[in-house]
Amino acid sequence: MAADKREHILATAEKLFGDNGFDGTSVRDIAQHANVNLAMISYYFGSKEKMLEALLEHRANYTILEALNKDESLTPWEKVDRVVDFYVDKIMNNLCIHNIMMQGSNSRSEVIKELVTKIKLRNFEQIKKIIIDGQKKKIFRKVDIELTVGTVMGTISQTTLARNFYAALFNIEKDNEEAYRKKITPKLKSHLKQLLHAHLDINSEE
Amino acid sequence: MAADKREHILATAEKLFGDNGFDGTSVRDIAQHANVNLAMISYYFGSKEKMLEALLEHRANYTILEALNKDESLTPWEKVDRVVDFYVDKIMNNLCIHNIMMQGSNSRSEVIKELVTKIKLRNFEQIKKIIIDGQKKKIFRKVDIELTVGTVMGTISQTTLARNFYAALFNIEKDNEEAYRKKITPKLKSHLKQLLHAHLDINSEE
Amino acid sequence: MAADKREHILATAEKLFGDNGFDGTSVRDIAQHANVNLAMISYYFGSKEKMLEALLEHRANYTILEALNKDESLTPWEKVDRVVDFYVDKIMNNLCIHNIMMQGSNSRSEVIKELVTKIKLRNFEQIKKIIIDGQKKKIFRKVDIELTVGTVMGTISQTTLARNFYAALFNIEKDNEEAYRKKITPKLKSHLKQLLHAHLDINSEE
Amino acid sequence: MAADKREHILATAEKLFGDNGFDGTSVRDIAQHANVNLAMISYYFGSKEKMLEALLEHRANYTILEALNKDESLTPWEKVDRVVDFYVDKIMNNLCIHNIMMQGSNSRSEVIKELVTKIKLRNFEQIKKIIIDGQKKKIFRKVDIELTVGTVMGTISQTTLARNFYAALFNIEKDNEEAYRKKITPKLKSHLKQLLHAHLDINSEE
DNA sequence: CATGAATGAGGGTTCATTCAT
DNA sequence: AATGAATGAACCCTCATTCAT
Numbered sequence: 001m002a003a004d005k006r007e008h009i010l011a012t013a014e015k016l017f018g019d020n021g022f023d024g025t026s027v028r029d030i031a032q033h034a035n036v037n038l039a040m041i042s043y044y045f046g047s048k049e050k051m052l053e054a055l056l057e058h059r060a061n062y063t064i065l066e067a068l069n070k071d072e073s074l075t076p077w078e079k080v081d082r083v084v085d086f087y088v089d090k091i092m093n094n095l096c097i098h099n100i101m102m103q104g105s106n107s108r109s110e111v112i113k114e115l116v117t118k119i120k121l122r123n124f125e126q127i128k129k130i131i132i133d134g135q136k137k138k139i140f141r142k143v144d145i146e147l148t149v150g151t152v153m154g155t156i157s158q159t160t161l162a163r164n165f166y167a168a169l170f171n172i173e174k175d176n177e178e179a180y181r182k183k184i185t186p187k188l189k190s191h192l193k194q195l196l197h198a199h200l201d202i203n204s205e206e
Numbered sequence: 207m208a209a210d211k212r213e214h215i216l217a218t219a220e221k222l223f224g225d226n227g228f229d230g231t232s233v234r235d236i237a238q239h240a241n242v243n244l245a246m247i248s249y250y251f252g253s254k255e256k257m258l259e260a261l262l263e264h265r266a267n268y269t270i271l272e273a274l275n276k277d278e279s280l281t282p283w284e285k286v287d288r289v290v291d292f293y294v295d296k297i298m299n300n301l302c303i304h305n306i307m308m309q310g311s312n313s314r315s316e317v318i319k320e321l322v323t324k325i326k327l328r329n330f331e332q333i334k335k336i337i338i339d340g341q342k343k344k345i346f347r348k349v350d351i352e353l354t355v356g357t358v359m360g361t362i363s364q365t366t367l368a369r370n371f372y373a374a375l376f377n378i379e380k381d382n383e384e385a386y387r388k389k390i391t392p393k394l395k396s397h398l399k400q401l402l403h404a405h406l407d408i409n410s411e412e
Numbered sequence: 413m414a415a416d417k418r419e420h421i422l423a424t425a426e427k428l429f430g431d432n433g434f435d436g437t438s439v440r441d442i443a444q445h446a447n448v449n450l451a452m453i454s455y456y457f458g459s460k461e462k463m464l465e466a467l468l469e470h471r472a473n474y475t476i477l478e479a480l481n482k483d484e485s486l487t488p489w490e491k492v493d494r495v496v497d498f499y500v501d502k503i504m505n506n507l508c509i510h511n512i513m514m515q516g517s518n519s520r521s522e523v524i525k526e527l528v529t530k531i532k533l534r535n536f537e538q539i540k541k542i543i544i545d546g547q548k549k550k551i552f553r554k555v556d557i558e559l560t561v562g563t564v565m566g567t568i569s570q571t572t573l574a575r576n577f578y579a580a581l582f583n584i585e586k587d588n589e590e591a592y593r594k595k596i597t598p599k600l601k602s603h604l605k606q607l608l609h610a611h612l613d614i615n616s617e618e
Numbered sequence: 619m620a621a622d623k624r625e626h627i628l629a630t631a632e633k634l635f636g637d638n639g640f641d642g643t644s645v646r647d648i649a650q651h652a653n654v655n656l657a658m659i660s661y662y663f664g665s666k667e668k669m670l671e672a673l674l675e676h677r678a679n680y681t682i683l684e685a686l687n688k689d690e691s692l693t694p695w696e697k698v699d700r701v702v703d704f705y706v707d708k709i710m711n712n713l714c715i716h717n718i719m720m721q722g723s724n725s726r727s728e729v730i731k732e733l734v735t736k737i738k739l740r741n742f743e744q745i746k747k748i749i750i751d752g753q754k755k756k757i758f759r760k761v762d763i764e765l766t767v768g769t770v771m772g773t774i775s776q777t778t779l780a781r782n783f784y785a786a787l788f789n790i791e792k793d794n795e796e797a798y799r800k801k802i803t804p805k806l807k808s809h810l811k812q813l814l815h816a817h818l819d820i821n822s823e824e
Numbered sequence: 825c826a827t828g829a830a831t832g833a834g835g836g837t838t839c840a841t842t843c844a845t
Numbered sequence: 846a847a848t849g850a851a852t853g854a855a856c857c858c859t860c861a862t863t864c865a866t
Contacts, residue, residue, distance in 0.1 A: 099312060450862095453862095
């Protein structure tokens, strides 16, 4: 089916863009890896850049965060933990698109830059709500919300952007993605939770 | 002088690589911006990639950290604060090379990847020493050292990689690097210090 | 109806070929402007070149000239004037196909070249007859018939091929086809008639 | 030498553009026929279109006309005859560039269109002067100067644009450029002179 | 009849690099 | 030391056409 093929191309592009960067990936690479005629990329997406846009919009569907926020049965602490779990899982299972978004900020295309910024802003707003809610309930203390979110995202990013570094640090064989994920995911979750608890807990002494 | 010209080319390349990425920058771009004959780049550096290597080695001279560690008059807390100040200043005044290093992890060149990993490891070791020292002195509690360093680096990275995002968040006009730096630097320093204190303080309740 | 659609495609192709040339017009352009599925062009005409052939044959139906020649009630001068009127009107109301025929002589396709030559020859024969008839009747003097016809066709062609030039000369706003036609048509007719009279009149002194 | 090579490329392009049209000629064709590396075209001219511009400007050096006009020892009739000789020789020895200019009016590039128009206007002005001078001296009668020039140019154009047609007419073997030139040139000159004399002579009866 | 999908060939251009001078 | 010229490979994209449905 046509939609399947489109999907397949996008998935292939995601992997390659994630590994080699946008400029480092040629349309020929994508066509070859996807076992698809070169002209199909233009046919389906119009251009290489339009394909990246499609990719970003396609993968940026983080509606779960919004659902999480609406769940009033959860305490702010539970929400924080779930956000950590969600993001870590999301990114660790989706290293590529995350890499792409990081690189995307450096794209020469204004369209891409704005798209990435838009996606980030949307996600940020959801986390911000959680923290503000916790502050209103006198559970979280006053912190720099923007940079706190930056800390969460940045810490996770490090493990994907500097993957080689961490693989070396933890003695994981290079290019074994599965092993890396298994080793890092629990460490990352527990580190972030511990970090955020210490950081946000209103009872923590400064 | 020849050395000056080499330097000038490297500085130009740094800016362009930082802004547009390695693949997004052509040797012609560099030659033109540096007002230098195209063939000079190959002449001086051998190849585009060799130039990136030269750039990384040239800029990665973080000997200050080692000096910091040897200063026994400072308490671990003071050292942590100084590391934060040092890194934030370093990166904020050197956005380009930092961007390049982040991208470098995704380079298709194994040489570059290893070089970047090596630089990161060297820096990491210094910070690790500080934390272990604090733990030995019963001032810092037990934390995941690797990821704690990742948090510091990642948080700072966020502000450079996702610069557009934070510029939008803080209402800073795009492309005004100076304004961005002035606004972010103090916020970043204080956020990281507060974060690390809560995270590392052995008296903090868990 | 199918015939209507074929006609519609041909009309669209005529306009585009006339404006942008054969090579400068893509089948996609035609399909899009004609609001017709891309594959229909091949379906109806077999190929792009076959479509041009169809176009030429379809538009080259200059039977009127033959009728004119058979009308024995007209003097050679009247016939000349009518030929001028006929051709000027024909070409001025049909700039596109005329452009196409001019370009067609430069086509890489032998089929097209021969088709264009054939059409031109057929028209030429009719005019030749008129001139010879006038000469036989001692009304026209001896002239180079081939080049005299070339002068008529060439003069008219100039006003379509070098339209921009003449528009500039006569202060007609570019792209206003209607204004151009209105301005040029009467000037062209009267110029050609005057020219031919002086040229052909046996009483004219050399 | 570099200038020679540039010249050689231009000459090759002129032939191919003249034969197959601008769109009908690929940069690869030119490179191959000129025995030159493909990238040289961009290297020397920047782009295919820029090359056409260079070609037009390079060939449009009709300064002789201006010299002719300044020669006060010639009568208007002599000037007219010389213009005819000049143009016929010029075009017959330079079929390609003339074809190109004709096609250029239909170019999709505004730059090219304007360049062609500019060249034509410059040439037109010179001929116009001759005719007006003859009219002032009561030698030429009142005619439509613009279209008279159009007649001269158009008649000559016909013999190049409709070359196949005239070759068929005069029984000249196709693709024998030399034979065509030899046959047509004198006929064309004498036809045009006769035509213009009859057209312009103030003593000619209307 | 009609169409969306697909294809291989070729389009113009730019790349990093090297060579002769 | 320095450079203009040159190169072959690769870039993204569009072409006219065909095919299965």
